[in-house]
Amino acid sequence: MSDRARTISTDASSLAERIRNDMQSFTPSEKRAAHVLLSHYPFAGLDTVAEFAARAGISAPSVLRFVTRLGFGGFPDFQKHLREELEAQLLSPLAKAHPPARGHGAPALASFADAVAANLRATVENIAPAEFDSVVTLLSEQRRHLHFTGGRFTGALARYAESHFRIVRSHVDFIDGQPAHWRDRMIEIGRKDVIVAYDIRRYQEDVIALCETAAKQGATVVLLTDPWLSPIARVASHVLPAHVTAPSNWDSSAGLLLLTEALIAAVTKRLWNSAKPRMEAVERLRGKL
Amino acid sequence: MSDRARTISTDASSLAERIRNDMQSFTPSEKRAAHVLLSHYPFAGLDTVAEFAARAGISAPSVLRFVTRLGFGGFPDFQKHLREELEAQLLSPLAKAHPPARGHGAPALASFADAVAANLRATVENIAPAEFDSVVTLLSEQRRHLHFTGGRFTGALARYAESHFRIVRSHVDFIDGQPAHWRDRMIEIGRKDVIVAYDIRRYQEDVIALCETAAKQGATVVLLTDPWLSPIARVASHVLPAHVTAPSNWDSSAGLLLLTEALIAAVTKRLWNSAKPRMEAVERLRGKL
DNA sequence: CAAAACCTGTATCAAAAATTCCAGAATAAG
DNA sequence: CTTATTCTGGAATTTTTGATACAGGTTTTG
Numbered sequence: 078m079s080d081r082a083r084t085i086s087t088d089a090s091s092l093a094e095r096i097r098n099d100m101q102s103f104t105p106s107e108k109r110a111a112h113v114l115l116s117h118y119p120f121a122g123l124d125t126v127a128e129f130a131a132r133a134g135i136s137a138p139s140v141l142r143f144v145t146r147l148g149f150g151g152f153p154d155f156q157k158h159l160r161e162e163l164e165a166q167l168l169s170p171l172a173k174a175h176p177p178a179r180g181h182g183a184p185a186l187a188s189f190a191d192a193v194a195a196n197l198r199a200t201v202e203n204i205a206p207a208e209f210d211s212v213v214t215l216l217s218e219q220r221r222h223l224h225f226t227g228g229r230f231t232g233a234l235a236r237y238a239e240s241h242f243r244i245v246r247s248h249v250d251f252i253d254g255q256p257a258h259w260r261d262r263m264i265e266i267g268r269k270d271v272i273v274a275y276d277i278r279r280y281q282e283d284v285i286a287l288c289e290t291a292a293k294q295g296a297t298v299v300l301l302t303d304p305w306l307s308p309i310a311r312v313a314s315h316v317l318p319a320h321v322t323a324p325s326n327w328d329s330s331a332g333l334l335l336l337t338e339a340l341i342a343a344v345t346k347r348l349w350n351s352a353k354p355r356m357e358a359v360e361r362l363r364g365k366l
Numbered sequence: 367m368s369d370r371a372r373t374i375s376t377d378a379s380s381l382a383e384r385i386r387n388d389m390q391s392f393t394p395s396e397k398r399a400a401h402v403l404l405s406h407y408p409f410a411g412l413d414t415v416a417e418f419a420a421r422a423g424i425s426a427p428s429v430l431r432f433v434t435r436l437g438f439g440g441f442p443d444f445q446k447h448l449r450e451e452l453e454a455q456l457l458s459p460l461a462k463a464h465p466p467a468r469g470h471g472a473p474a475l476a477s478f479a480d481a482v483a484a485n486l487r488a489t490v491e492n493i494a495p496a497e498f499d500s501v502v503t504l505l506s507e508q509r510r511h512l513h514f515t516g517g518r519f520t521g522a523l524a525r526y527a528e529s530h531f532r533i534v535r536s537h538v539d540f541i542d543g544q545p546a547h548w549r550d551r552m553i554e555i556g557r558k559d560v561i562v563a564y565d566i567r568r569y570q571e572d573v574i575a576l577c578e579t580a581a582k583q584g585a586t587v588v589l590l591t592d593p594w595l596s597p598i599a600r601v602a603s604h605v606l607p608a609h610v611t612a613p614s615n616w617d618s619s620a621g622l623l624l625l626t627e628a629l630i631a632a633v634t635k636r637l638w639n640s641a642k643p644r645m646e647a648v649e650r651l652r653g654k655l
Numbered sequence: 656c657a658a659a660a661c662c663t664g665t666a667t668c669a670a671a672a673a674t675t676c677c678a679g680a681a682t683a684a685g
Numbered sequence: 686c687t688t689a690t691t692c693t694g695g696a697a698t699t700t701t702t703g704a705t706a707c708a709g710g711t712t713t714t715g
Contacts, residue, residue: 100494104662109599115492116593116607120453123412126703134595136664141704152703153671163452164409186498189628190490194483201479209475233526240519241616279652325631326645327530334623339478342614356615363568393692415673425694430674441673442701660713665706672701681692 092147092162093118103146106135110143119159126152189324193331196320200332203304204317212299212315213343215271219351221297222248224266227275228284229254234275234301234333241341244359245352254284263287268295276300276307277321277328285309301333381436381451382407395428396435408448415441478613482620485609489621492593493606501588501604502632504560508640510586511537513555516564517573518543523564523590523622530630533648534641543573552576557584565589565596566610566617574598590622 096111103111113133114121121129130137144155216223223242227235232254239251252259252272266272272291276284285308288298292312300313303321310316319332345352385400392400402422403410410418419426433444505512512531516524521543528540541548541561555561561580565573574597577587581601589595589602592610599605608621634641 097494098496101496101500105600106663108605109595111494112492112595112599112605112607113593115494116609118492120449123449125701127701132594134597134599137703138665138705139663142663160409160412185632186493186495186625186628187490189631190486190624193624193627194486197479197483197486201476204475206475213474230526230529233522233529236525237519237522237619240522323627323631325627326634326641327627327630329627330526331620331623331627334620335479335482336475338482338612338614338616338618338620339475341616342478342612343474345615352615395693414671416671426673427675427695428693431693656715658713658715660711662709662711664709667707668703668705670701670703672699672703674700675698676696678695679693682690684689685687 092158096147103143106133106139107143107146109133109135110140119163122159123156192323193329196322196329196332197335200319200335203320204336208315208317209339212317213340213347215297215299215315216242216273216340216344217246217347219246219248219348220269222250222270223273224250224252224270224291225273225275226252226254226259226284226287228277228279228281231275231277231301231330231333234330234337235273237334238273238337238341242344244356245341245345246348246355252287254281254287256283256286259287263290263294266291266294266296270296271299272296273299274301274307274309274313275333276309277303277330277333278305278307280307280309288312301336303328381447385436392432392435395422395424396432398422398424399429399432408452411448412445481612482618485612485618485621486624489608489624492609493625497604497606498628501606502629502636504586504588504604505531505562505629505633506535506636508535508537508637509558511539511559512562513539513541513559513580514562514564515541515543515548515573515576517566517568517570520564520566520590520619520622523619523626524562526623527562527626527630531633533645534630534634535637535644541576543570543576545572545575548576552579552583555580555583555585559585560588561585562588563590563596563598563602564622565598566592566619566622567594567596569596569598577601590625592617 093115096115100108100111110129110133113129121132124132126137126140130140133140141152144152147155149155149158215221223239223246225235225239225242226232236251239249243249252262270291272288274284274288288300288309289312292298297315298309298313299315299317300307300309301317301319302310304318306316306318317336319330319336321328321330321332323329382404385404389397389400399418399422402418410421413421415426415429419429422429430441433441436444438444438447504510512528512535514524514528514531515521525540528538532538541551559580561577563573563577577589577598578601581587586604587598587602588604588606589598590606590608591599593607595605595607606625608619608625610617610619610621612618
């Protein structure tokens with residue numbers, strides 16, 4: 078590596094900022110140190126060298142080299158700087174409101190995140206608490222069978238939900254959206270079944286057909302969709318809409334994921350007595366393999 | 367002095383509060399220590415014993431007795447407590463902004479959303495712009511082959527990414543984490559390949575093995591993980607950590623989804639000339655089926 | 656493909672820090 | 686005023702922590 082690349086930028090107000098700027102010039106272990114520090118900034122640096130090294134999965138000398146590279150005379154110097162920075166920041170509450178003024182670097186990521194955060198907020202505000210609760214209750218009924226399904230993109234979310242619920246309770250499965258895969262399964266679907274379907278715009282014919290068929294046979298349908306509502310809403314007994322627009326050519330599923338994770342958390346909590354031993358059993362099995 | 371006066375109150379949330387309560391029971395030198403600590407709380411306590419003693423104009427042993435009296439096992443214990451208190455206070459700007467003013471209706475969903483939003487923000491702030499950009503560049507190189515993979519839960523995210531990238535560009539696929547599924551595929555993996563791996567705590571052996579094997583054969587590994595970094599980070603050339611803690615028995619993947627969608631958006635934009643016709647073609651095919 | 660440069664961890668050492676001991680000073684009680 | 690108790694700081698001790706030298710291993714370069 079050339080001397081030029083070794084140079085450390087000095088025109089940054091915060092140490093964190095400087096580290097982010099120089100990230101590409103770091104060696105692998107230095108990068109790990111940097112990541113750990115930034116992920117818990119600045120507290121990760123206030124422990125001892127050994128602790129820091131352990132967290133980053135590198136050796137103590139590598140940590141020392143890292144702080145030396147940052148321009149400090151030694152680890153105590155480095156810690157002193159962190160403390161002073163922290164103190165200065167803490168004494169000005171305003172500084173916290175908009176901490177890192179967004180540089181030219183990655184406005185893409187930052188503005189995307191802002192849009193997604195706005196979506197989350199809008200999603201929460203537009204969900205009727207009662208509706209959410211009744212879905213939680215429904216998914217917590219152990220005698221019912223849960224079937225998750227979704228479209229081209231949202232299928233991944235359905236899988237995500239299924240992989241969690243499968244551990245929390247029994248009678249949980251995933252149904253692939255394509256008719257060829259579920260045609261024969263449908264004969265077993267009835268009143269005892271709950272279909273949790275994910276479908277956002279460019280609503281998918283096969284998923285719609287699946288839900289209509291299931292509903293006709295007496296199954297309960299829970300729909301997670303966008304604010305314009307998939308046609309599945311007609312046959313669904315519960316609808317949870319999420320905002321999906323983002324500065325992208327694609328819709329964002331973050332709102333749907335939020336609802337999904339909130340449902341998982343709520344149901345896990347409600348079924349804790351039976352979920353806990355199941356989770357522990359999974360944990361034990363994991364160790365054996 | 368009686369035993370009664372020596373008792374330390376325990377029903378105080380903050381250490382500072384407790385010290386104020388028990389101030390009258392302190393000896394003269396302890397009072398000096400307490401005053402110095404409170405006047406620069408908690409930073410006066412984060413220095414060394416000697417420094418603290420000098421500032422308070424007392425001796426080191428007096429400082430030690432002071433912290434022992436407060437109920438700590440030693441000075442390091444005391445400092446650790448201060449750091450943790452500070453961290454908790456600093457990391458919950460949301461908790462302070464929206465106190466506990468939430469109705470009984472849907473506190474679960476709302477507070478969950480707050481936590482997720484905080485995660486997203488923390489995630490963005492800790493990603494080095496340069497790192498993000500270089501991943502975008504990497505994923506935009508059409509001659510490379512992209513392989514997405516993930517663990518038990520994160521596999522769904524990998525699928526989500528794959529289903530989008532598959533449309534934007536060619537040479538994209540999903541690799542199931544289980545060794546049985548990828549063993550024979552590995553012979554074709556080499557310098558031209560990029561592995562995009564999702565792995566968060568309870569890091570999964572098979573995914574790690576996959577990445578190590580691929581890296582050994584010259585493939586480039588991009589890792590999306592939590593702030594504690596999967597062991598895959600060792601062989602990864604790019605690491606994007608996302609915050610995952612949530613008020614749940616499970617981790618939240620919202621940060622990972624955010625990064626994923628931001629990557630999809632950025633790559634789509636960069637490859638727009640070739641992506642647009644591909645997306646239109648998919649649209650036409652959809653209508654025919 | 657060989658050589659050089661570089662990165663990283665182990666083992667070791669030196670320094671600094673925390674802690675303990677004890678004697679003297681201050682204070683309170685008798 | 687004397688005595689007992691408590692408080693305090695200097696100095697010694699022990700533990701912890703940061704720093705360094707060196708060698709194995711990796712990557713880069715020619």
